[in-house]
Amino acid sequence: MKALVENSGADSDSFSIINVSRRRFLKSLALGGFVLAGGFPPVALAEDEPKKYGADAMPHGWVDNPLVFVAIAEDGSVSIVCHRSEMGQGIRTSLPLVVADELEANWLHVKVVQAPGDEVRFGNQDTDGSRSMRHFFMPMRRVGAAARLMLETAAAAQWRVPLTEVRAELHHVLHPASGKRLSYGELAKAAAKLPVPDRESLKLKQPEDFRYIGKGEQLSVDGRDIVSGRAQYGIDTRLPDMLHAVVARPPVMGGKVLHYDAAEALKVPDVIKVVEIKSSPLPADFNPLGGVAVIAKHTWAAIQGRKALKIDWDNGPHAAYDSAAYRTEMEAAARQPGKVVRNQGDVDAALNSAAQRLAAEYYAPHLAQAPMEPPAAAVRIVNGHCEVWACTQAPQLTRERVAKWLDLPEDKVTVNVTLLGGGFGRKSKPDYVIEAALLSQAMHGQAVKVTWTREDDLRHAYFHTVSLERLEAGLDSRGNPLAWLHRTVAPSIGATFAPDSKHQIPPELGMGVVNVPFAIANLRVENPAAEAHTRIGWFRSVSNIPRAFAIQSFVAELASAAGRDHKDYLLDLIGPARRIDPREISDSWNQGESPEIYPVDTGRLRRVIEAATDAAGWGRDVPKGHGLGLAAHYSFVTYVAVVAEVAVDEEGKLGIPRVDIAVDCGPQVNPERIRSQLEGACIMGVSLASLGEIGFKDGAVLQDNFHAYQLTRIDDAPREIRVHLLPGSDYDKPLGGIGEPGLPPIAPALCNAIFAATGRRIRQLPIKDQLRKD
Amino acid sequence: MITLSINGVQRSIDLPPDTPLLWALRDGLGLTGTKYGCGIALCGACTVHVDGQATLACVTPISELAGKNIQTIEAMAEDATGQKVQAAWLSLGVPQCGYCQPGQVMAATALLKHNAQPADADIDKAMSRNICRCGTYTRIRAAIKQAAGELENAP
Numbered sequence: 001m002k003a004l005v006e007n008s009g010a011d012s013d014s015f016s017i018i019n020v021s022r023r024r025f026l027k028s029l030a031l032g033g034f035v036l037a038g039g040f041p042p043v044a045l046a047e048d049e050p051k052k053y054g055a056d057a058m059p060h061g062w063v064d065n066p067l068v069f070v071a072i073a074e075d076g077s078v079s080i081v082c083h084r085s086e087m088g089q090g091i092r093t094s095l096p097l098v099v100a101d102e103l104e105a106n107w108l109h110v111k112v113v114q115a116p117g118d119e120v121r122f123g124n125q126d127t128d129g130s131r132s133m134r135h136f137f138m139p140m141r142r143v144g145a146a147a148r149l150m151l152e153t154a155a156a157a158q159w160r161v162p163l164t165e166v167r168a169e170l171h172h173v174l175h176p177a178s179g180k181r182l183s184y185g186e187l188a189k190a191a192a193k194l195p196v197p198d199r200e201s202l203k204l205k206q207p208e209d210f211r212y213i214g215k216g217e218q219l220s221v222d223g224r225d226i227v228s229g230r231a232q233y234g235i236d237t238r239l240p241d242m243l244h245a246v247v248a249r250p251p252v253m254g255g256k257v258l259h260y261d262a263a264e265a266l267k268v269p270d271v272i273k274v275v276e277i278k279s280s281p282l283p284a285d286f287n288p289l290g291g292v293a294v295i296a297k298h299t300w301a302a303i304q305g306r307k308a309l310k311i312d313w314d315n316g317p318h319a320a321y322d323s324a325a326y327r328t329e330m331e332a333a334a335r336q337p338g339k340v341v342r343n344q345g346d347v348d349a350a351l352n353s354a355a356q357r358l359a360a361e362y363y364a365p366h367l368a369q370a371p372m373e374p375p376a377a378a379v380r381i382v383n384g385h386c387e388v389w390a391c392t393q394a395p396q397l398t399r400e401r402v403a404k405w406l407d408l409p410e411d412k413v414t415v416n417v418t419l420l421g422g423g424f425g426r427k428s429k430p431d432y433v434i435e436a437a438l439l440s441q442a443m444h445g446q447a448v449k450v451t452w453t454r455e456d457d458l459r460h461a462y463f464h465t466v467s468l469e470r471l472e473a474g475l476d477s478r479g480n481p482l483a484w485l486h487r488t489v490a491p492s493i494g495a496t497f498a499p500d501s502k503h504q505i506p507p508e509l510g511m512g513v514v515n516v517p518f519a520i521a522n523l524r525v526e527n528p529a530a531e532a533h534t535r536i537g538w539f540r541s542v543s544n545i546p547r548a549f550a551i552q553s554f555v556a557e558l559a560s561a562a563g564r565d566h567k568d569y570l571l572d573l574i575g576p577a578r579r580i581d582p583r584e585i586s587d588s589w590n591q592g593e594s595p596e597i598y599p600v601d602t603g604r605l606r607r608v609i610e611a612a613t614d615a616a617g618w619g620r621d622v623p624k625g626h627g628l629g630l631a632a633h634y635s636f637v638t639y640v641a642v643v644a645e646v647a648v649d650e651e652g653k654l655g656i657p658r659v660d661i662a663v664d665c666g667p668q669v670n671p672e673r674i675r676s677q678l679e680g681a682c683i684m685g686v687s688l689a690s691l692g693e694i695g696f697k698d699g700a701v702l703q704d705n706f707h708a709y710q711l712t713r714i715d716d717a718p719r720e721i722r723v724h725l726l727p728g729s730d731y732d733k734p735l736g737g738i739g740e741p742g743l744p745p746i747a748p749a750l751c752n753a754i755f756a757a758t759g760r761r762i763r764q765l766p767i768k769d770q771l772r773k774d
Numbered sequence: 775m776i777t778l779s780i781n782g783v784q785r786s787i788d789l790p791p792d793t794p795l796l797w798a799l800r801d802g803l804g805l806t807g808t809k810y811g812c813g814i815a816l817c818g819a820c821t822v823h824v825d826g827q828a829t830l831a832c833v834t835p836i837s838e839l840a841g842k843n844i845q846t847i848e849a850m851a852e853d854a855t856g857q858k859v860q861a862a863w864l865s866l867g868v869p870q871c872g873y874c875q876p877g878q879v880m881a882a883t884a885l886l887k888h889n890a891q892p893a894d895a896d897i898d899k900a901m902s903r904n905i906c907r908c909g910t911y912t913r914i915r916a917a918i919k920q921a922a923g924e925l926e927n928a929p
């Protein structure tokens with residue numbers, strides 16, 4: 001308890017209770033038995049252990065101990081710990097709101113304290129997979145309810161009345177019969193002496209009594225700091241006597257320094273030292289890339305010093321990687337049979353008997369996450385204790401890896417989590433934090449901050465995979481699909497962790513390819529091999545991006561071949577409302593969730609399609625050069641449909657006057673932030689569809705800053721984005737994710753709209769100047 | 775040693791004269807509200823005001839700034855236009871991760887000081903130097919219009 005208060009800066013220990021068995025509240029380590037593999041949790045289950053899902057299946061699962069998450073001071077201020085990383089999704093507001101609601105706390109007296117990396121204490125902290133709310137809504141409700149019950153119990157004891165006669169209301173406990181009331185501050189000390197109630201004894205609120213949940217009326221807790229420049233990101237960390245470093249890294253994955261000459265770099269004013277960081281053998285894993293670091297009194301000197309380095313590289317086994325050539329390889333692979341990953345009916349026979357056969361190939365390039373704050377971390381080592389400040393999505397993984405690299409026990413490493421200036425998956429990988437730790441160690445523990453320049457960020461991301469999706473369908477004489485054959489070719493994230501991994505791992509297959517929810521009798525999915533030549537990592541919504549692009553474009557192509565309306569055709573393809581067990585469609589992953597609780601619900605998918613098309617006025621007349629395009633996709637257990645309106649002018653310039661997005665994510669905790677996430681995903685989707693591309697030549701990345709890796713700016717962003725949230729007030733329903741699911745349907749909706757506007761079918765991303773007329 | 779006027783205060787800076795204002799602010803003076811995003815005038819994260827003009831601090835060496843009036847995001851809470859912009863930003867919930875937002879607020883404030891009622895085309899022109907990777911553009915546009923309305927109604 002004490003450690004938490006100190007680490008987190010919570011200002012009161014008056015709620016702390018020592019003599020309570022933590023075992024009752026903590027998922028014990030034994031429950032784990034899981035190891036991080038392939039960056040995706042799960043895996044190895046002891047044979048006799050029942051399969052676990054959701055937060056239970058994550059390393060260290062969840063914790064719902066109020067003593068870990070809540071502190072109440074005698075002045076009544078309530079500190080609530082947020083143990084997930086804030087990167088723009090609003091989690092530092094939304095999760096504490098859940099606690100505050102059940103606690104009947106007055107939000108004005110709540111402050112939010114960021115947890116350091118400590119999964120045993122706080123439960124799983126790796127902030128990815130769109131699961132913070134999905135996994136922690138119920139635990140955080142229980143935290144708030146338990147703390148409320150303790151306050152009520154303390155008040156009842158003081159008044160010598162039965163517990164049933166008192167109730168908590170807005171930071172006070174009341175005894176209506178006598179009109180007595182006590183504030184939370186007055187009760188804090190006595191409440192802290194009580195045992196934490198059993199989970200079974202908690203009374204959760206009825207949804208109609210929620211004050212904050214589902215309302216979306218609270219400003220982000222960080223908003224004021226952000227707009228006034230006070231918000232602290234990892235790159236803003238300042239420590240006494242801190243040095244600043246930038247690193248020259250091997251340009252090709254698996255490369256290393258042959259030799260280097262630091263003489264000129266050391267002449268740059270304010271440069272202090274040049275240090276080599278050893279490269280690790282492949283697989284890349286989360287290891288630092290190695291290279292040569294320049295350490296200086298300030299960042300500018302370090303950057304200038306790095307320019308003056310002379311380095312000869314051994315570029316290693318991937319020095320021939322070339323995106324254009326690789327695309328040809330992927331096309332060849334996609335035209336041959338591959339490993340069958342889902343098979344129903346007899347696709348070959350059905351294709352042969354079809355009245356019409358169509359095939360199309362869709363290409364989507366590598367992408368870099370490019371968070372506006374590039375990776376950065378500061379580390380110092382004082383008396384054998386390593387302190388880290390980092391913008392990290394993975395505080396616990398970071399702690400574990402830093403400890404390993406410095407050869408320290410984990411309890412000698414503290415990872416302080418700053419705000420993240422965007423993450424999008426990049427900051428799940430702690431390579432940059434390990435660099436800072438090694439450099440601090442090289443400086444005998446002096447504080448060192450490593451800043452990645454934008455060039456570093458783009459050249460050394462963990463890239464979104466490159467992919468070729470080949471689809472083939474056979475239609476009957478009325479245009480109805482008899483057969484569906486999908487070959488997906490893409491280097492796997494698995495290759496970043498296991499060098500011989502040439503096929504996609506279950507999470508990648510479960511991202512919209514095997515679990516396509518179409519009612520087609522003959523359906524086969526194949527995954528031909530693909531070798532990775534760079535660090536493949538997860539990027540917001542991961543493999544869903546190319547699958548939604550390919551599948552939702554191909555369905556539109558089939559609809560036009562059949563002479564049918566796209567929306568009607570898509571709904572027919574999905575078929576009647578039903579709940580599909582993911583295991584029956586070869587999806588063993590199911591986003592890590594229970595197949596019983598989270599089946600694929602085609603009724604919900606149909607409803608978002610109806611909602612988006614209704615709101616957008618599907619079928620309406622549009623001006624010349626305009627077109628409407630539809631796409632729908634299910635990912636991270638949330639259903640999203642998008643209708644984009646595009647305007648393509650005489651020169652072929654693309655404008656986007658309006659996008660309608662319908663979402664069914666189940667219960668909504670903070671609808672305002674849900675809207676903002678969907679607006680943001682829409683603009684990021686527009687950006688990757690129209691401009692995003694990372695290419696390789698001679699093994700190295702071709703794009704080094706925003707002139708070459710372009711991002712959508714305000715003038716080309718959709719002028720209007722309308723988010724339509726399907727009712728989400730049934731809090732007994734399971735929650736869906738929100739950070740990622742908005743992204744995948746954007747590219748196909750745009751491309752389908754472009755087809756409607758111009759007759760031009762885009763099968764390769766980005767769109768760039770494919771529409772330009774010369 | 776170079777002396778600069780930053781947020782109305784004379785500050786001496788002991789850094790090489792070619793140092794960009796961005797790093798002088800962040801590393802030299804501890805004013806970390808001005809952000810690094812690209813370093814070569816492509817993203818707007820480092821936007822400050824120099825004599826009232828939106829200026830990219832990452833490509834402005836401190837040697838060029840003697841005698842000029844430099845304002846950073848840290849001073850906007852004291853600025854009549856800046857306050858309105860910040861208030862509109864909060865009430866419409868513009869920020870997501872927030873990292874680009876000091877630059878956005880500085881760009882929007884400079885725009886409104888020069889053009890109290892910007893049309894969409896003016897907003898496009900003034901704000902397209904600033905990238906937001908989180909995609910807050912539709913709210914930025916709405917917030918600029920809201921702030922413009924507030925400024926018009928202000929006594």
Ligand code: FES
Pocket residue numbers: 809810811812813814815816817818819820821830831832833
């Ligand atoms: S950091 Fe100055 S414009 Fe990007």
Ligand code: FES
Pocket residue numbers: 088372421422869870871872873874875905906907908909910
């Ligand atoms: S709010 Fe994250 S980059 Fe703009």
